[in-house]
Amino acid sequence: METPKIVNPETNKAVLITGASSGIGKSCALELDRLGYQVLAGVRNPEDGKALTEIASERLTFLIIDICDRTNISSAVNTVAQLVGDRGLYGLVNNAGIAIGAPLEFIPIPELRQQLEVNVIGQVAITQALLPQIRQAKGRVVNIGSISGRIAFPFMSAYCASKFALAALTDGLRMELKPWGIKVVLIEPGTIQTPIWEKSIKFADSLISKMPQPLYSQLYGTATENMRNAVLKEGSIIAKPEEVAAAVAIALTAKKPKTRYLVGDKIYLKAIFALMPDRLRNWMILKEIGIN
Ligand SMILES: NC(=O)c1ccc[n+]([C@@H]2O[C@H](COP(=O)([O-])OP(=O)(O)OC[C@H]3O[C@@H](n4cnc5c(N)ncnc54)[C@H](OP(=O)(O)O)[C@@H]3O)[C@@H](O)[C@H]2O)c1
Numbered sequence: 001m002e003t004p005k006i007v008n009p010e011t012n013k014a015v016l017i018t019g020a021s022s023g024i025g026k027s028c029a030l031e032l033d034r035l036g037y038q039v040l041a042g043v044r045n046p047e048d049g050k051a052l053t054e055i056a057s058e059r060l061t062f063l064i065i066d067i068c069d070r071t072n073i074s075s076a077v078n079t080v081a082q083l084v085g086d087r088g089l090y091g092l093v094n095n096a097g098i099a100i101g102a103p104l105e106f107i108p109i110p111e112l113r114q115q116l117e118v119n120v121i122g123q124v125a126i127t128q129a130l131l132p133q134i135r136q137a138k139g140r141v142v143n144i145g146s147i148s149g150r151i152a153f154p155f156m157s158a159y160c161a162s163k164f165a166l167a168a169l170t171d172g173l174r175m176e177l178k179p180w181g182i183k184v185v186l187i188e189p190g191t192i193q194t195p196i197w198e199k200s201i202k203f204a205d206s207l208i209s210k211m212p213q214p215l216y217s218q219l220y221g222t223a224t225e226n227m228r229n230a231v232l233k234e235g236s237i238i239a240k241p242e243e244v245a246a247a248v249a250i251a252l253t254a255k256k257p258k259t260r261y262l263v264g265d266k267i268y269l270k271a272i273f274a275l276m277p278d279r280l281r282n283w284m285i286l287k288e289i290g291i292n
Contacts, residue, residue: 004249007036012059013137014084015252016040018067018126019096021048023194024144024241028093031245032252033060040080042067042096067096067122077129088136091252094123095144099159099200101231102207103220111207112158119162124169131177140183142251143170144244145260147190147267150274153285155227159200174259185251188271190264192239197231204228226290239264 007013015032019025020041029041033056042065043049049062061083065076080089100107100115127141134141148156149163167186174184208216208224247261262271273281286292 004035004246004253007253011036012038012087013090014038014040014080014087015091015093016042016063016080016089016130017093017095018042018065020052020062021045023196024189024192024244025093025095026052027241027245028095028248029060030056031242031249032091032093033057035249035253037091037252038083040083042076065096065126067126068117070125073126073129076126077133080130080133084133084137086136088139089130089133090137090139091142092127092130092134092139093142093144093248093252094127096122097144097162097196098203099156099196100207101156101159101200101204101227103155103224104157106211106216106220107158107207108210115158116162116165119159120165120169123166127173131182134182135180138181140185140252140257141170141173141177142185142187142248144248145170145186145188147188147262147264147270147274149186149188150271151281151285154289154291155224171259183257184259185257186260187244187247187251188260188262188267189244190239190262190267190270192241192244192264194241201228201231223289223291230289 015037017025017028017039020029021043029039029052033039039060041049041052041060041062043062044064044066046064052062053060063076063079064072066072096118098115098118100111123143143166145166146163148160149167152160170184170186177184244263247263251257251261262268
């Protein structure tokens with residue numbers, strides 16, 4: 001991967017990152033701060049914002065942004081306008097996300113909506129709201145997709161659907177915004193070590209505890225256990241969020257950024273895996289997680 005150029009702090013390009021409290025978003029905030037950008041870190045909890053400001057330069061400020069809350073988005077847009085003024089917003093890193101894992105048959109519809117609300121609709125809502133300021137800066141939009149936007153996994157269908165959708169939105173938006181020179185990039189990480197795995201398992205446990213018993217256990221008990229072990233195994237892979245942050249930095253700094261950046265352990269193998277015939281790929285995934 002190319003090494004991103006250090007931006008002269010005096011150029012003071014402003015970049016907003018959603019979901020900067022932990023994992024990939026936090027790494028992006030710190031890396032872009034280190035490179036000299038004016039980082040506007042979107043968090044939901046002020047304590048997370050304060051913690052970030054303590055380990056970053058004075059340029060970094062935090063904003064309270066819940067991408068599913070319309071009022072919250074519009075007040076964040078006003079704050080961004082005050083902070084960036086005529087420069088506009090150079091970068092928007094749409095990173096916030098959640099991962100709901102459970103058999104699709106039993107995911108309650110409100111939870112399914114929530115998965116799509118955060119990972120798809122929320123991304124569009126914040127992008128729409130900030131586009132005038134991005135246009136002003138002839139800036140860039142960097143969306144954090146996933147390899148799960150190319151391969152669907154059982155019991156992660158809702159999450160995968162959200163990332164497939166985000167990939168399509170990114171492609172479409174790139175073409176729509178070309179007349180203004182706004183570049184739109186998709187980052188596609190494989191498995192990265194962040195709190196998302198633990199949160200996902202915790203959420204799945206709470207969902208499963210509410211599922212109709214003994215029906216659920218009879219139908220999906222073994223499969224759920226196998227999937228949990230597979231997730232734990234994936235979650236122990238040591239690709240770090242800093243690798244994703246480095247790709248985001250390149251997407252923002254490269255003169256001609258690629259449309260997509262794949263990041264993570266054996267990621268090119270996974271990308272090839274996505275191109276296999278459906279039945280072969282399905283068989284291999286099921287075999288890997290011990291389901292016949
Ligand atoms: N880790 C991986 O293996 C992996 C792989 C591919 C793609 N990704 C993607 O990378 C992105 C970051 O995930 P991560 O792995 O770094 O997980 P993470 O540490 O759990 O971070 C998720 C972030 O999203 C925020 N968030 C959740 N709902 C939000 C909402 N409604 N509005 C604003 N912020 C919200 C969280 O804020 P709170 O702390 O307030 O909840 C947190 O800051 C996600 O889009 C994820 O799908 C991750």
